[in-house]
Structures are given as C-alpha cells and as structure tokens.
Amino acid sequence: xxxxIDEISKQFGTTAALTPVSLAIPSGALVALLGPSxxxxxxxxxxxxxxxxxxxxxxLFDGQDATGLTVQDRRAGFVFQSYALFRHMTVFDNIAxxxxxxxxxxxxxxxxxTRRVQKxxxxxxxxxxGSRYPSQLSGGQRQRVALARALAIEPRMLLLDEPFxxxxxxxxxxxxxxxxxxxxxxxxxxxxxxxxxxxxxxLADLVVVMSMGRIEQIGKPADIRARPASxxxxxxxxx
Amino acid sequence: xxxxxxxxxxxxxxxAPLFRTALIVVVLGILAVLLFAPLITVFYEAxxxxxxxxxxxxxxPEALSAIKLTxxxxxxxxxxxxxxxxxxxxFITKYDFRGKAFLITLIDLPFSVSPVVAGLCIVLTFxxxxxxxxxxxxxxxxxVFALPGIVLASLFVTFPFVARELIPxxxxxxxxEEEAALTLGASGxxxxxxxxxxxxxxxLLYGVLLANARAMGEFGAVAVVSGKIRGVTATMPIxxxxxxxxxxxxxxxxxxxxxxxxxxxxxxxxxxxxxxHADALAANHRH
Numbered sequence: 001x002x003x004x005i006d007e008i009s010k011q012f013g014t015t016a017a018l019t020p021v022s023l024a025i026p027s028g029a030l031v032a033l034l035g036p037s038x039x040x041x042x043x044x045x046x047x048x049x050x051x052x053x054x055x056x057x058x059x060l061f062d063g064q065d066a067t068g069l070t071v072q073d074r075r076a077g078f079v080f081q082s083y084a085l086f087r088h089m090t091v092f093d094n095i096a097x098x099x100x101x102x103x104x105x106x107x108x109x110x111x112x113x114t115r116r117v118q119k120x121x122x123x124x125x126x127x128x129x130g131s132r133y134p135s136q137l138s139g140g141q142r143q144r145v146a147l148a149r150a151l152a153i154e155p156r157m158l159l160l161d162e163p164f165x166x167x168x169x170x171x172x173x174x175x176x177x178x179x180x181x182x183x184x185x186x187x188x189x190x191x192x193x194x195x196x197x198x199x200x201x202x203l204a205d206l207v208v209v210m211s212m213g214r215i216e217q218i219g220k221p222a223d224i225r226a227r228p229a230s231x232x233x234x235x236x237x238x239x
Numbered sequence: 240x241x242x243x244x245x246x247x248x249x250x251x252x253x254x255a256p257l258f259r260t261a262l263i264v265v266v267l268g269i270l271a272v273l274l275f276a277p278l279i280t281v282f283y284e285a286x287x288x289x290x291x292x293x294x295x296x297x298x299x300p301e302a303l304s305a306i307k308l309t310x311x312x313x314x315x316x317x318x319x320x321x322x323x324x325x326x327x328x329x330f331i332t333k334y335d336f337r338g339k340a341f342l343i344t345l346i347d348l349p350f351s352v353s354p355v356v357a358g359l360c361i362v363l364t365f366x367x368x369x370x371x372x373x374x375x376x377x378x379x380x381x382x383v384f385a386l387p388g389i390v391l392a393s394l395f396v397t398f399p400f401v402a403r404e405l406i407p408x409x410x411x412x413x414x415x416e417e418e419a420a421l422t423l424g425a426s427g428x429x430x431x432x433x434x435x436x437x438x439x440x441x442x443l444l445y446g447v448l449l450a451n452a453r454a455m456g457e458f459g460a461v462a463v464v465s466g467k468i469r470g471v472t473a474t475m476p477i478x479x480x481x482x483x484x485x486x487x488x489x490x491x492x493x494x495x496x497x498x499x500x501x502x503x504x505x506x507x508x509x510x511x512x513x514x515x516h517a518d519a520l521a522a523n524h525r526h
Binding site for chain 2: 049050051071072074075076077078080081082084085086087088097098101102149150152153
C-alpha cells in the first residue's frame, strides 16, 4: 500500500511535535524514521497508525484520504516499543486476539484461527511457545511474538516503534535480519522508528531523517551518507 | 598454612537474634491487645448465656431487619462504587488533563472528612426542608431518614477504596496494551473487557472487599442520615449501639459477632481466591 503524508502537523498543547511535514512512501518499501528523541518520529508513526490525529494535514492510503479513519479501520499492524503483549494471555491468545476481535460475520472459525496462529509461530521461528505467557519469554522472543500478533490481522502496512530498542546487540542483529525477511516475504509497506543510524542505514530502503518536528532529509541510505542535506544530518549519521 | 577462624556470618539484612525475637514479641503483643482480644471478647460476650440465647436475640425482628438492611445497603453501594471507582481510575490514568492532581485529592476527601460531617451535608442538601428534598418527599421518594440516604452516605465513605487500589496499578501498566488491542481491531468496550479488566482484577477485588467491609461497618454518616428508626432505617452498627445502650448486652454482642463474622468471611474469600489463582498471579508478577 502506498502511503502519502500531506502537510501533517501536530500540536500537543502549546508545543509543536510536528511542523508541517510531507512524505510519500511507495508501496512495499521498508522505511526508517530516524532521529533523536523529541524529533517527532514516534508521533508521525502513531498518526499513521491512527493512535493520534494530526492538527492539520492529510494522510492518504493508496490515494484515498484516510485522515479520519479510526484506528480499528486502518488495519495497521503496530509493534510497540515495549511490545505491549497482553500479560494475562498465552502467546497463542495474544496472536489470535485480532482474529477473535473481528465482527462475528468475518471472524474465522476456531480451527482456522489455530491454523493461522501456528503458521505465524512458524514464521517467527518459535513454533512451540504457544502455551507460554509473555513473562516467560526472553526479550527477543517477545518482540517476535509482537510481530506475529501484528501480522495476524493481515495488515495493510506494518508500523514498528523502536522495534529493537530493548534488546542486546547480538539479538538485535538477528532480529534485524528477521524483520527484513518477513518484509520481503509479505511485501508489506513497513515503517519503523529508530534513533540508531546504523540500524536505519543497514535495514531500510528509504531513510527519513527527522529533527525537532521537521524532516531534514529523505533518501536512500547511500545517498544520505554521500550527500547529507544539512549540518544536522551530517553530525547525526556520523555520531 | 594458616587456619581461617571459623565464624558464623549472618546475612547483612538480618538483625541480631535477640533483637529479632524482641521485635516479633512486640508485634504479636500489639496484635493480641488491639486485634485478637477485642475480637474474642465480642464472641465471648455474645455466647456468655449460651448459644441458644444468642441465636434467639438474633431472631428478634429488630436484629433481622438490621442485618437485611446492612446487606442491602452493601449490595447497592459496593457495585455502584466499583463502577465509579473504575471510571475514576480510568479517567485519571488514561487521559492527560489539567487539574488531575486536584481530582485525585477530591477522591481522597472522604478519608479526611469526618463521616458525621458527610452525613450532615447529605441532610442539609436532600432534607425535607430544602427545595429539592421537599420536592422528592412530595413525589413520595424521601432521601433522608430512608434507604436512599443511607446508600448515599455509604457511597460517600467508601468512594476512595476502589479508585485508590486501581490508580497505582493502572498507572504502572500504562496505555500500551489497550492501544495494541485497538490497533488489532478491537472496539473500546471489547478492549475494556478483554484487556483492562483482566489486568486490574486483583486490585479491583481488593478494593471491592475493603469498600464492602467499610460499607457494612459505617456508623457516623449513617447515624446522621438514617434517623435511627428501629426496624426501618437502623443498620447493624446502629442497632448494636442502641441495644448496647439499653443494656441488652447479649443481643448487642451477638449482632456484633455477625458483623465481625461477615468481615472474616470476606477475608477468607479473598485468601481462598488468591490461593486458587496463584498461577495467574505469578504470571502477572503482581500482588
């Protein structure tokens, strides 16, 4: 799905989290929103997911205005920073949540839910953990379960907020490849937020460098490295 | 080769044995004097003239009416306050707004205001000689000296319990799980039932039990608004006081024993539930 962000701004009280920003994300791209904390990258991601609404501007999905679309109707697979797994449910029930939450008419039968959850558990290479609780999983396993849960709703796009933030360096590297593989397999338009320039450069097709609620530069990793558009970008990508 | 002297080391967080024993004795002593002795006295006084005498005194219409009224008031006030408490805690923890600290202070108000003052406020607001109260009496729905007034007074004094238990739990849990459920397509009501409520159930249960104990035991506020009409608006604590003042000591202590038993049963229920759900509790890392 193609995503267009058209002159979006966001005010929280008197502070501007986003000064009008525009961005076009081609269908099937893997995009990194890169910037220091307070740069507005998470706000932009949450606006795409329908968790915040912009003060002004429009969001378009495949050319259709989606600005007022509710969070439920966006069908955005969202992976939260701390994963936000449902702590009182097993891994199986976590992944099945989105399927069971559908209106009765479009809810798949039980056997179909089981089959799909099992398939997702295999996709994240953890086929045997369905009966465990989130508190019994390692950080890396939790992240993968959160990804499977987001994929279960057959999302139109994948949005990830600092997906590797809480993990150690080794697991981080493995999961980066995991995300790349899942992206290539599903072909989903994927946007992830990170403050780690190395992660953004290594993983993304397109990097959006942000600072203080503005987009500083949009480009392929190699282009940004070769021709940083501003002093800020130059300093940030060499940090 | 040097010999290392054998010494027994104790953990740094432990006190000397003598000091430890002294502490335990002091705590047990205080518990015995403040808690167990009065509780035992209640049952001793109730049964002094035999179990039959105690049971007969409970079968007295005044006592029966008091028990029924107290259970009815608790059955009305506790669920209402569970709902109000969840709503208040939800509002405070899931939204950011101006005056939040003030609202939290307001919720605590019943803890700092004397129940008698609260009762007087209800009388002055809804009494028959006020415009609103007079109109209600005219319509045939008096509030003061009647059941609605007692329920209102009980609601007031038990208001903080549920909200107080829930707010810290809900603050710690944050909004992420609810947001995740929303992005997965769940409606607001479904999110509440499948995510919020299971996450707060133990705090909610605890708050409800505390509110229940307080609702059944409230004296001051109810004494003012009920008018202490025998067999009509006299709750258990008020009936106990009236009987005691009339030197009906067996009757008074028997009724007091029932009230104490109700409290003990709630405590036992809570403990039983905790044991039965030990696994779920461990998975939650809470309470």
